[in-house]
Amino acid sequence: MVNHLQYLKDEIDNLKKQNLFTPLPILGDEQKARTIINGKEVINLSANNYLGFANHPRIRKAAKEAIDKWGFGVGAVRQICGTMPIHLEFEEQLAKYKKTEASLVFVAGIAANRGTIQAIMGEEDVIISDELNHGSIIDGVRLVKCERKIYPHRDMKGLEQALKESQKFKRRLVVTDGVFSMDGDIAPLDEIAELAEKYDAITMVDDAHGDGVLGKDGRGIIDHFNIHGKIDIDMGTLSKAFACLGGYIAGKQELKDYLIQRARSFIFTTAHPPAVVAACMEAIKMVQDEPQHVKNLWKNTKYFKEKIQALGFNTGRSQTPITPIIVGESKNAIRLSEETFKEGLFAKPIVYPLVSKDTSRVRTIVTAIHTKEDLDEAVDIFERVGKRLNLI
Numbered sequence: 001m002v003n004h005l006q007y008l009k010d011e012i013d014n015l016k017k018q019n020l021f022t023p024l025p026i027l028g029d030e031q032k033a034r035t036i037i038n039g040k041e042v043i044n045l046s047a048n049n050y051l052g053f054a055n056h057p058r059i060r061k062a063a064k065e066a067i068d069k070w071g072f073g074v075g076a077v078r079q080i081c082g083t084m085p086i087h088l089e090f091e092e093q094l095a096k097y098k099k100t101e102a103s104l105v106f107v108a109g110i111a112a113n114r115g116t117i118q119a120i121m122g123e124e125d126v127i128i129s130d131e132l133n134h135g136s137i138i139d140g141v142r143l144v145k146c147e148r149k150i151y152p153h154r155d156m157k158g159l160e161q162a163l164k165e166s167q168k169f170k171r172r173l174v175v176t177d178g179v180f181s182m183d184g185d186i187a188p189l190d191e192i193a194e195l196a197e198k199y200d201a202i203t204m205v206d207d208a209h210g211d212g213v214l215g216k217d218g219r220g221i222i223d224h225f226n227i228h229g230k231i232d233i234d235m236g237t238l239s240k241a242f243a244c245l246g247g248y249i250a251g252k253q254e255l256k257d258y259l260i261q262r263a264r265s266f267i268f269t270t271a272h273p274p275a276v277v278a279a280c281m282e283a284i285k286m287v288q289d290e291p292q293h294v295k296n297l298w299k300n301t302k303y304f305k306e307k308i309q310a311l312g313f314n315t316g317r318s319q320t321p322i323t324p325i326i327v328g329e330s331k332n333a334i335r336l337s338e339e340t341f342k343e344g345l346f347a348k349p350i351v352y353p354l355v356s357k358d359t360s361r362v363r364t365i366v367t368a369i370h371t372k373e374d375l376d377e378a379v380d381i382f383e384r385v386g387k388r389l390n391l392i
């Protein structure tokens with residue numbers, strides 16, 4: 001039989017030639033500050049485990065108890081018979097935490113973005129999106145046969161222009177990342193909310209990297225700007241700071257009710273195992289009753305960022321625990337990552353087409369559970385390797 005997939009092999013060779021083929025790194029231990037990647041012990045600066053919840057004793061215990069009580073899988077989509085009381089209890093808890101009327105949990109953040117945008121927008125509408133929005137938002141936008149406008153990154157004049165040009169459409173949706181995942185900068189959501197009000201647009205924020213990080217008790221970007229009630233759709237993920245799994249939408253009751261009826265990525269997929277739900281519930285409790293986690297995250301962020309900047313590295317416009325170390329050409333970023341790995345540090349290179357050709361970087365994320373020794377050692381490694389490669 002002919003190999004119908006030969007073209008994929010050719011494509012892979014192509015990617016390899018351009019240095020764009022990335023094998024999967026293997027995490028050989030729990031997700032911790034120091035862990036094993038590809039068989040080597042490293043200080044891990046690549047995980048989104050902001051608060052160190054991934055293997056916290058309270059989370060383990062909550063998940064185990066849920067397995068004992070409810071079993072593991074649910075074996076049905078939410079709409080058939082996959083909704084247990086614990087799913088609803090969690091959605092109520094999450095809404096309260098987010099200070100909204102209601103919330104709805106999807107299997108993942110990507111499903112929340114895809115399903116929500118697809119469900120609420122139609123052919124006569126327009127979606128207005130920041131040029132650096134996450135791929136899962138872009139996917140959602142692509143699912144709708146409607147007009148699309150992209151505004152320059154965080155550019156409020158550009159957004160206003162797009163809104164002015166959009167008045168002829170039936171509805172307008174402005175959608176933005178809260179914290180941008182490649183640069184660690186924050187969307188001016190207060191200004192976005194005002195412009196959207198002025199031009200009668202629906203607003204949606206993707207708080208994947210703001211949840212558990214920004215605002216009081218990690219409530220996210222809306223709390224950070226204190227604009228509760230001014231953003232129509234608060235989307236986030238339970239898989240980053242909360243270190244479990246899932247995406248959610250928080251907002252008005254009618255938003256939740258409608259998405260249950262119409263969001264395809266909600267309807268056509270099996271509900272979370274109760275152990276996942278119980279772990280999420282414990283994480284939301286923990287972030288509120290143990291404030292040290294968010295505090296330590298920011299203490300470590302400030303400490304590490306200042307040290308890296310003092311070495312002379314360019315950290316761009318980062319305002320959050322995501323600190324890019326911007327080194328120009330792709331080959332610089334790839335070498336910096338490879339050489340620091342050899343010295344016991346794991347931070348991935350991010351190169352074109354994910355970022356522009358002259359802003360290739362190694363992206364670092366510190367967490368609440370890195371010790372001062374971890375961070376000092378990481379800074380030492382960046383200094384040694386940076387000097388060796390003539391980057392600083």
Ligand SMILES: *Cc1c(COP(=O)(O)O)cnc(C)c1O
Pocket residue numbers: 108109110111113134136177181206208209237238239245246247
């Ligand atoms: C990670 C991420 C998502 C997807 O979340 P998952 O729960 O991992 O599917 C969505 N948006 C942004 C901005 C992200 O960084």
